[in-house]
Amino acid sequence: MGDRMTPMPFPQLVEWVMKEHDDKGTVFGVYRPYQAKAENDRKIFGRTLETPVGPAAGPHTQLTQNIAAAYYAGSRFFELKTVQIIDGEDLPVSKPCIKADDECYNCEWSTELYVPQAQEEYIKAWFLLSVMAKEYGLGAMDGFQFNMSVGYDLEGIKSPKIDLFIESMKDAKDTETYKNCREYLLENVSMFKHVTKEDIEGISSNICNSVTLSTLHGCPPQEIERIATYLIEVKGLHTFIKCNPTLLGYEFARKTMDEMGYDYVAFGDFHFLDDLQYKDAIPMLQRLMKLAGEKNLEFGVKITNTFPVDVKQNELPSEEMYMSGKSLYPLSISLAAKLAKEFDGQLRISYSGGADYHNIKSIVDAGIWPVTVATTLLKPGGYQRLDQMASELECGSVEFAGVDAEKAAKLAEAAITDEHHVKAVKPLPSRKMNKPVPLTDCYVAPCKEGCPIHQDVTTYLQLSGAGRYEEAMKVIAEKNPLPFITGTICAHNCMSKCNRNFYEDPVNIRGVKLVCAEGGYDALMKEIKAGELKGKKTAVVGGGPAGLAAAYFLTKNGCPATIYEAGDSLGGVVKHVIPGFRISDEAIAKDVALATAYGAEVKLNTRVESLEDLKKAGYDYIILATGASTPGVLKLEAGEAMNALDFLAQFKANDGNVNIGKNVVVIGGGNTAMDTARAVKKTKGVEHSYLVYRRTKRFMPADEEELVMAVEDGVEFKELLSPVKLENGKLICSVMKLSDYDASGRRGVSETGETVEIPADTVIAAVGEQVPTDFLKANGINVNDRGRAMVNEETLETSVSGVYAIGDGLYGPKTVVEAMRDARMAAEAIIGAKAARDFDDTVEDLGKLYDRRGVLAETKEFKEDSTRCLGCSNICENCAEVCPNRANIAIHVPGMAKHQIIHVDYMCNECGNCKSFCPYDSAPYLDKFTLFANEADMENSKNQGFVVLDRAAVSCKVRYLGNMYTWNAADSDSVIPEGLRKVMETVCKDYDYLLA
Known part of the structure; x- marks a missing residue:
C-alpha cells in the first residue's frame, strides 16, 4: 500500500457508474440523487448554474469519481483541486493529512497527482457528468460548471506545464483525453437509455472559463496582482482571488477564537504580518475589478484560502496545519462582511470556510455565492449531505445583483454565539x-456498545417512535430496573458514542428512555407478578442503585434476595443526596417499586457490620453494595472544609435551609462538585457560590451538561486556583498555570508563586468519596493498595467465597448505570445463567435508514428523536461515506445478512479520514479486508486482503493473519473464513468493475 492514488480509465468509470446504478440504485455509494429544476437556474460567468453549491478545491475534487459522487448528490459548481508546478511525488504531503472529527485540520494543499493526470481526471469528469445528467434526469447537460484553481506564483503559472493545463481546460478538443472519452461514448452509445449520439457530440470542449487564484502565505500583494492581471488580460478568464482571514488582523482572530472556546488553537502573528494586508488589498481589488470590467469579465474574491495553525496535540504529522470547518466560519464570514461593507456590495464574493446545511441558505441569501464546502463532506453522510444543501437553495432563477452588506454583517455577528460553531x-x-474492527460483519450500534449494561437502545427507540411505550418499557426493564433515574440523570455514555454527534447533536436517548418510562410504567407494573422465589438466598448489603439492581436481577430470575439498608428508605445517594432539582422523589420511588416488584425482601434501618452474622442467618451469598461511604477529605493548612455529600444531604433534608453564610466556595471539578455548587447557589442566604479548580473548565472531569447547568445557575467559576488555607473568612489559593502541550498532547499545571483570596464563609470539598476499606478488612476481604476489594473481574466475587462487591463500594464513585452493570454480573454468577436477554434490532426496511443518512435534523422533542436514529447496527458505512475517493465500499454479499465493507487500495491516498469516524479503535484503510489492483501493490502493503488472479475462475491471492495463500472458489477446504471467501467471490462475480 502506498499513499498514491491510481486514476481509473474512463471506460471503467462509465461501466462502474452504469452497473452500480442499475444494480444498486446508487452512484459511488450515493443513495439519493439530486434532480435540478430549470426554474432554479442561476447565471455566472455567462453560463448556467443549476445550484450554487459544490465541493471546494480539495479532496473532493481530486479524482473523477469524487466529482461524479458530488454531482449525483447535488453539486453543480466544482472548484477543482489546485494545480501548481510542484506535483506528483515531488509534492511533500505528510500522511495522514486530514483530521475532521470536529473542526477540521489538514496538511495538504494542492493536487497529489501530476498536473497532466489532474487534467485527465477533470476532462473525464466533464464527460461523465454530462452523460449522467441526461441518462439519470439530474438536470441539463450544461447545468454545472468547473472552476479551475491554480497557484502559487506567476512564474509557476506561466510554466509550460501549468500553461498547457490552463489552455487545455479552456478548450480540451485537442487533448488525447477529450478525444478518447468522446470516441468511447460514441462507440458505446447503445449502453444508454436516454443519451443519444447527438448529445455526446454536443458536449462542449470548453470546460473552464473561470479560475480561482490560490496564493501561498506571504505572497506579496504585487505578485498577487500580477498573477490576477495575467489571468484576466492574457488568459481571458473570469477570476476569483482567494483571500485569507489573516486580512482581519491577529488581534481580531485571537479574540474571536478565544471567545468561542478555541483558545487551545495555537497560532502566532507571523502570517498576519507576512500575508497580504487589508490596506494593500482594497486598492488592489479595486484596480482588478476595473480591469475585469473593461475586459467584460467577472471578478471577485474567494473567501477563504487557508488559516494556518500550529500542530500542538499531535493532530497531524506536520509542524503546521490548516484549520477549516466550524471554527473557521466566524473568521471567514467576518471577512466577507467587512469586504461587503467596504465595496458597498459590488465586489463579488464566492465563499468557503465552514459553510454547511445550517448556514448555507443565509450565506446565499446575502448574495454570497457560489459556496463550496469540504469539512461537512468529510463527516458521516459525506457527499450525501449535498442533497439537503442543494434543496435548501431552491429559490427561483437568480443572477448576481450584489452582496447585501447588512445581511452579511448580521451573519458575522451571529456566528460568534451560534451553537453550531x-x-x-x-x-x-x-x-x-x-x-479492533473485524474483517467482516463490522456493523455495530456504538450507543449499545458504549452503554455499560448494553441497553437495547435501537430497539426501544424504534418502539418509542411508533408510540409503543409499554413494549419499549419492557425492552428497557429487561436490563435496567431504574428507568426513571437513568432517564433523568444518567451520564449517558450511549449518547457520547452516538454517530449523530458527527451530524449535529446525538439522539436524545436518555430523554426517550424517560418518555418510555412515563408512558409504559403503569402497564408494566400491572403485568409484573412476583413468582415463587426458591433456591439459595442472597443478602444484598445496601439499598442504593447497585443493591436495588442486584435484588431485581436475582428475584426476576426466581432467586430470593433481601436488601439490608442502614437508612430509613431505599435509593442511596440518588434518594438522599442528589438534589431535588435534579430528580424528584416520585421518580425515585417508581424505580424502587420496580426494582423490588419481583419479591425482594427489604430490611430498613438495619446496618450490617458482620458478614458472618448474615451467613449464620442462612444466606448462601452476599452482595456488598455499600457505596463509597467513606468521606473524602480536603486537607488545608488552616481551617476545615465541609464534606460535599454531608452538605447535599442537609440541603435535601431541609429544603435548602442550611446555614452556610453568604459566600461559599466549593472545591472540585466533577459532577458532585457541580451539584454542590448549584445547590449552594439555591441555599437560603447564599449570595455567591464559587467553584475553585486547579485547572480550567476544559480539563474538569464533570460532564459538559453538568458544567453548563452550573454556569446557567450562576455558579462563579474560579479556574487555575489551588486551595491553601481558610482563615478570617477568606480562602487563600495558589494561582496555577497550564504548561505547554507535552509529547502526548496533554497540558500539565504548575504553580506561579502568586496567591489570591476568595471570600468564604464556608468551604465545601467535593473531592471524591472512598470505598469502605475498614469494613472490608474487618470482614476478611482482601484489598489492593488503594483499599479496594480484590475481585474476580468476570464475577466480581471477592477473596471470601460467596461474597461479591459491586458499585461505588467496589471501584469508588461511578455512575448508576455502571452500578447496574456490576449488579447483573454478580447476579449472573449466583444464578449461573444470563439474567437478561438481548433483543433483535434488525430493521427490515433499510431504505428508511438510508433516507436518514447525510440528513442533518435537530429536534428538542424526545418523542420525535427516534426518527433521527441512524440504525448503526443495520447500517454504519461511516468509513465509506467519509472517504472522498470512495476507497471504502459497502457491498452486498449473498448469504450474509448485512453489507460488508472492503477497502480498495488503488483508490486510497491514506488521508486517514476514515480512522476518525470508524466506531472501532481502528483505521479502516489499514484494518479492513483490502482489494489490491495487482500483486506488486499487495507486496507493498501489510493489509489483510486479496488480489484477483483470475476473475472468471474466481482465483485470488490472499493475505490472512500474516500468511499468504492462493485460493480458488472451487476449493472445498480452506483456512480462510467463509465470510472472507464469500466477499472475494462476490467481488469477482457482482463487482467486477472494481477490478482495475
Missing part, C-alpha cells in the same frame, strides 16, 4: 470502542 466547553469524549 461555538466550541464545546470540554473536549469531545472519544467516540471509539476499545476493540
Whole structure:
C-alpha cells in the first residue's frame, strides 16, 4: 500500500457508474440523487448554474469519481483541486493529512497527482457528468460548471506545464483525453437509455472559463496582482482571488477564537504580518475589478484560502496545519462582511470556510455565492449531505445583483454565539470502542456498545417512535430496573458514542428512555407478578442503585434476595443526596417499586457490620453494595472544609435551609462538585457560590451538561486556583498555570508563586468519596493498595467465597448505570445463567435508514428523536461515506445478512479520514479486508486482503493473519473464513468493475 492514488480509465468509470446504478440504485455509494429544476437556474460567468453549491478545491475534487459522487448528490459548481508546478511525488504531503472529527485540520494543499493526470481526471469528469445528467434526469447537460484553481506564483503559472493545463481546460478538443472519452461514448452509445449520439457530440470542449487564484502565505500583494492581471488580460478568464482571514488582523482572530472556546488553537502573528494586508488589498481589488470590467469579465474574491495553525496535540504529522470547518466560519464570514461593507456590495464574493446545511441558505441569501464546502463532506453522510444543501437553495432563477452588506454583517455577528460553531466547553469524549474492527460483519450500534449494561437502545427507540411505550418499557426493564433515574440523570455514555454527534447533536436517548418510562410504567407494573422465589438466598448489603439492581436481577430470575439498608428508605445517594432539582422523589420511588416488584425482601434501618452474622442467618451469598461511604477529605493548612455529600444531604433534608453564610466556595471539578455548587447557589442566604479548580473548565472531569447547568445557575467559576488555607473568612489559593502541550498532547499545571483570596464563609470539598476499606478488612476481604476489594473481574466475587462487591463500594464513585452493570454480573454468577436477554434490532426496511443518512435534523422533542436514529447496527458505512475517493465500499454479499465493507487500495491516498469516524479503535484503510489492483501493490502493503488472479475462475491471492495463500472458489477446504471467501467471490462475480 502506498499513499498514491491510481486514476481509473474512463471506460471503467462509465461501466462502474452504469452497473452500480442499475444494480444498486446508487452512484459511488450515493443513495439519493439530486434532480435540478430549470426554474432554479442561476447565471455566472455567462453560463448556467443549476445550484450554487459544490465541493471546494480539495479532496473532493481530486479524482473523477469524487466529482461524479458530488454531482449525483447535488453539486453543480466544482472548484477543482489546485494545480501548481510542484506535483506528483515531488509534492511533500505528510500522511495522514486530514483530521475532521470536529473542526477540521489538514496538511495538504494542492493536487497529489501530476498536473497532466489532474487534467485527465477533470476532462473525464466533464464527460461523465454530462452523460449522467441526461441518462439519470439530474438536470441539463450544461447545468454545472468547473472552476479551475491554480497557484502559487506567476512564474509557476506561466510554466509550460501549468500553461498547457490552463489552455487545455479552456478548450480540451485537442487533448488525447477529450478525444478518447468522446470516441468511447460514441462507440458505446447503445449502453444508454436516454443519451443519444447527438448529445455526446454536443458536449462542449470548453470546460473552464473561470479560475480561482490560490496564493501561498506571504505572497506579496504585487505578485498577487500580477498573477490576477495575467489571468484576466492574457488568459481571458473570469477570476476569483482567494483571500485569507489573516486580512482581519491577529488581534481580531485571537479574540474571536478565544471567545468561542478555541483558545487551545495555537497560532502566532507571523502570517498576519507576512500575508497580504487589508490596506494593500482594497486598492488592489479595486484596480482588478476595473480591469475585469473593461475586459467584460467577472471578478471577485474567494473567501477563504487557508488559516494556518500550529500542530500542538499531535493532530497531524506536520509542524503546521490548516484549520477549516466550524471554527473557521466566524473568521471567514467576518471577512466577507467587512469586504461587503467596504465595496458597498459590488465586489463579488464566492465563499468557503465552514459553510454547511445550517448556514448555507443565509450565506446565499446575502448574495454570497457560489459556496463550496469540504469539512461537512468529510463527516458521516459525506457527499450525501449535498442533497439537503442543494434543496435548501431552491429559490427561483437568480443572477448576481450584489452582496447585501447588512445581511452579511448580521451573519458575522451571529456566528460568534451560534451553537453550531461555538466550541464545546470540554473536549469531545472519544467516540471509539476499545476493540479492533473485524474483517467482516463490522456493523455495530456504538450507543449499545458504549452503554455499560448494553441497553437495547435501537430497539426501544424504534418502539418509542411508533408510540409503543409499554413494549419499549419492557425492552428497557429487561436490563435496567431504574428507568426513571437513568432517564433523568444518567451520564449517558450511549449518547457520547452516538454517530449523530458527527451530524449535529446525538439522539436524545436518555430523554426517550424517560418518555418510555412515563408512558409504559403503569402497564408494566400491572403485568409484573412476583413468582415463587426458591433456591439459595442472597443478602444484598445496601439499598442504593447497585443493591436495588442486584435484588431485581436475582428475584426476576426466581432467586430470593433481601436488601439490608442502614437508612430509613431505599435509593442511596440518588434518594438522599442528589438534589431535588435534579430528580424528584416520585421518580425515585417508581424505580424502587420496580426494582423490588419481583419479591425482594427489604430490611430498613438495619446496618450490617458482620458478614458472618448474615451467613449464620442462612444466606448462601452476599452482595456488598455499600457505596463509597467513606468521606473524602480536603486537607488545608488552616481551617476545615465541609464534606460535599454531608452538605447535599442537609440541603435535601431541609429544603435548602442550611446555614452556610453568604459566600461559599466549593472545591472540585466533577459532577458532585457541580451539584454542590448549584445547590449552594439555591441555599437560603447564599449570595455567591464559587467553584475553585486547579485547572480550567476544559480539563474538569464533570460532564459538559453538568458544567453548563452550573454556569446557567450562576455558579462563579474560579479556574487555575489551588486551595491553601481558610482563615478570617477568606480562602487563600495558589494561582496555577497550564504548561505547554507535552509529547502526548496533554497540558500539565504548575504553580506561579502568586496567591489570591476568595471570600468564604464556608468551604465545601467535593473531592471524591472512598470505598469502605475498614469494613472490608474487618470482614476478611482482601484489598489492593488503594483499599479496594480484590475481585474476580468476570464475577466480581471477592477473596471470601460467596461474597461479591459491586458499585461505588467496589471501584469508588461511578455512575448508576455502571452500578447496574456490576449488579447483573454478580447476579449472573449466583444464578449461573444470563439474567437478561438481548433483543433483535434488525430493521427490515433499510431504505428508511438510508433516507436518514447525510440528513442533518435537530429536534428538542424526545418523542420525535427516534426518527433521527441512524440504525448503526443495520447500517454504519461511516468509513465509506467519509472517504472522498470512495476507497471504502459497502457491498452486498449473498448469504450474509448485512453489507460488508472492503477497502480498495488503488483508490486510497491514506488521508486517514476514515480512522476518525470508524466506531472501532481502528483505521479502516489499514484494518479492513483490502482489494489490491495487482500483486506488486499487495507486496507493498501489510493489509489483510486479496488480489484477483483470475476473475472468471474466481482465483485470488490472499493475505490472512500474516500468511499468504492462493485460493480458488472451487476449493472445498480452506483456512480462510467463509465470510472472507464469500466477499472475494462476490467481488469477482457482482463487482467486477472494481477490478482495475
